[in-house]
Amino acid sequence: MQSSSLALHTDKYQINMIYAHWVNGTHERKAVFEAYFRKLPFGNGYAVFAGLERIVQYISHLQFSDSDIEFLGRQEENYDPAFLELLRNFQFKGNLYAVPEGALVFPSEPLIRVEGTIMEAQLIETALLNFMNFQTLIATKASRVKRVAENDVLLEFGSRRAQEADAAIWGARAAYLSGFDATSNLLAGEIFGIPTKGTHAHSWVQSFDSELEAFERFAEALPDQVSLLVDTFDTLSSGVPNAIKTAKLLENKGKRLSSIRLDSGDLAYLSMKARTMLDEAGLPYVQIVASNDLDENTIFNLKAQGAKIDIWGVGTQLITAADQPALGGVYKLVERERNGVMEPTIKISANPEKVTTPGRKDILRIVDEESGKAIADYICFPHEQQARSGGKLRLFDPVHPYLKKSVKNYKAISMQQQIFVDGELVYELPTLDTIRAYHKEQLQMFWPEYLRKLNPEKYRVNLSQEAWELKQKLIEEYMGQHED
Numbered sequence: 318m319q320s321s322s323l324a325l326h327t328d329k330y331q332i333n334m335i336y337a338h339w340v341n342g343t344h345e346r347k348a349v350f351e352a353y354f355r356k357l358p359f360g361n362g363y364a365v366f367a368g369l370e371r372i373v374q375y376i377s378h379l380q381f382s383d384s385d386i387e388f389l390g391r392q393e394e395n396y397d398p399a400f401l402e403l404l405r406n407f408q409f410k411g412n413l414y415a416v417p418e419g420a421l422v423f424p425s426e427p428l429i430r431v432e433g434t435i436m437e438a439q440l441i442e443t444a445l446l447n448f449m450n451f452q453t454l455i456a457t458k459a460s461r462v463k464r465v466a467e468n469d470v471l472l473e474f475g476s477r478r479a480q481e482a483d484a485a486i487w488g489a490r491a492a493y494l495s496g497f498d499a500t501s502n503l504l505a506g507e508i509f510g511i512p513t514k515g516t517h518a519h520s521w522v523q524s525f526d527s528e529l530e531a532f533e534r535f536a537e538a539l540p541d542q543v544s545l546l547v548d549t550f551d552t553l554s555s556g557v558p559n560a561i562k563t564a565k566l567l568e569n570k571g572k573r574l575s576s577i578r579l580d581s582g583d584l585a586y587l588s589m590k591a592r593t594m595l596d597e598a599g600l601p602y603v604q605i606v607a608s609n610d611l612d613e614n615t616i617f618n619l620k621a622q623g624a625k626i627d628i629w630g631v632g633t634q635l636i637t638a639a640d641q642p643a644l645g646g647v648y649k650l651v652e653r654e655r656n657g658v659m660e661p662t663i664k665i666s667a668n669p670e671k672v673t674t675p676g677r678k679d680i681l682r683i684v685d686e687e688s689g690k691a692i693a694d695y696i697c698f699p700h701e702q703q704a705r706s707g708g709k710l711r712l713f714d715p716v717h718p719y720l721k722k723s724v725k726n727y728k729a730i731s732m733q734q735q736i737f738v739d740g741e742l743v744y745e746l747p748t749l750d751t752i753r754a755y756h757k758e759q760l761q762m763f764w765p766e767y768l769r770k771l772n773p774e775k776y777r778v779n780l781s782q783e784a785w786e787l788k789q790k791l792i793e794e795y796m797g798q799h800e801d
């Protein structure tokens with residue numbers, strides 16, 4: 318999708334920090350950053366990680382063009398031309414680890430880890446968070462919709478309301494990886510191979526003298542895939558009867574009307590009535606599509622009311638994540654080079670949730686061997702072997718350490734994958750259908766109480782003893798230095 322560089326798709330303060338490092342001669346010092354979010358969106362019990370493909374594309378094409386350099390040369394900061402020459406030759410040479418797209422992820426987990434010079438790690442922060450936050454948000458919203466309509470067809474209809482083209486296209490992809498079946502956006506279909514679907518708008522009906530004529534003309538033009546919007550005038554007295562007449566005409570030609578679409582009114586009532594009318598006309602195969610500002614809550618309610626809807630068209634609420642329009646993912650420095658040695662670093666905050674966890678960390682998903690279900694995620698340092706070797710493992714809550722339990726007979730699945738090593742892409746991006754299948758497998762690994770839409774159980778994300786102790790030690794050191 319994006320082949321040109323997005324090098325300037327960064328906040329100015331990144332360039333200013335990089336510049337100040339360069340002036341100080343510290344820009345090549347090594348640093349490790351981790352990206353994570355603190356709070357799950359929509360009150361959901363999990364998030365669906367997405368954005369990695371875009372991040373890979375971004376880093377692979379990360380170069381400042383001549384016009385980028387020229388633009389930077391005109392800034393009020395008056396960057397030294399020698400610095401701009403450094404940027405002109407910039408290439409990402411670091412390491413990047415990330416969890417796979419489609420993975421179920423939880424607060425405070427290092428979803429992406431960047432190891433490199435402070436210069437390169439700092440430069441990519443803004444774009445990384447931009448891609449991860451948006452796509453993870455939409456994939457999570459889509460997953461919520463899918464949970465309430467597991468066996469129905471879900472169509473992504475959001476392009477007209479998305480926050481511009483990139484959001485429509487990458488949002489369509491995020492929806493598909495979480496279980497949507499198709500998108501109305503043809504560009505997303507072309508780029509990502511997502512199946513595409515479309516009915517017609519009210520304007521088609523309005524542009525003819527009668528609804529019946531409009532339906533017949535549409536059916537004649539597209540006999541292999543006809544879906545008729547039945548609510549332009551009156552759904553039950555005009556739209557459905559005219560759709561039935563059109564279906565009969567199609568039958569005479571050996572074709573079948575695929576579906577009718579309801580886009581206003583009481584969707585439960587209208588769908589039940591329409592279903593009866595279609596069935597009584599001998600058209601049980603004609604499916605019913607519903608749209609109109611749907612989200613997981615309306616769909617859940619409509620189903621509870623007995624709505625006879627086979628296919629849901631979901632637009633605005635999904636693509637804009639209307640009830641929570643941003644995921645608060647952050648990117649924090651966890652190690653820095655000091656006198657040639659890497660050392661952990663912490664950010665203290667009066668808000669305990671905002672205190673960072675020092676040191677580069679892995680995520681191990683602890684899965685019960687017997688049930689195959691995930692018990693907890695265990696955050697530990699790369700050198701720690703205890704959980705990896707399968708020995709008895711003590712889990713405790715990092716905020717309330719007295720909440721503890723021991724686990725045996727488990728396997729520990731390492732969630733992060735190596736994506737870039739010394740700037741080389743070493744990860745083969747999975748196909749979108751592989752990601753979709755992986756997401757499905759991930760869901761199977763969790764008990765339903767973590768997956769329910771309302772008040773889900775909180776899944777355990779625990780620190781290793783060593784990671785927890787290091788955090789306490791650095792907090793105490795900091796407090797010691799700042800005591801009155």
Ligand SMILES: Nc1ncnc2c1ncn2[C@@H]1O[C@H](COP(=O)(O)OP(=O)(O)OP(=O)(O)O)[C@@H](O)[C@H]1O
Pocket residue numbers: 580581582583584585586608609610611615618619622
């Ligand atoms: N039976 C139902 N129970 C709960 N919500 C419903 C039901 N039927 C429709 N809805 C939802 O209620 C909202 C109705 O919105 P609104 O009143 O704007 O639509 P409308 O007047 O029917 O149609 P239009 O879009 O033409 O204005 C939509 O979000 C729709 O999905």
Ligand SMILES: O=P(O)(O)OC[C@H]1O[C@H](OP(=O)(O)OP(=O)(O)O)[C@H](O)[C@@H]1O
Pocket residue numbers: 474475477478580608609610611630631632633634
């Ligand atoms: O409601 P959404 O979930 O975003 O789904 C997409 C909507 O887009 C179309 O109508 P549009 O909103 O353009 O006009 P309308 O609401 O007046 O029909 C379509 O008929 C749906 O209602």
Ligand SMILES: O=C(O)c1cccnc1
Pocket residue numbers: 474475501514515516517578608630632
């Ligand atoms: O195909 C449709 O019915 C459609 C597509 C986009 C938005 N609303 C409806």
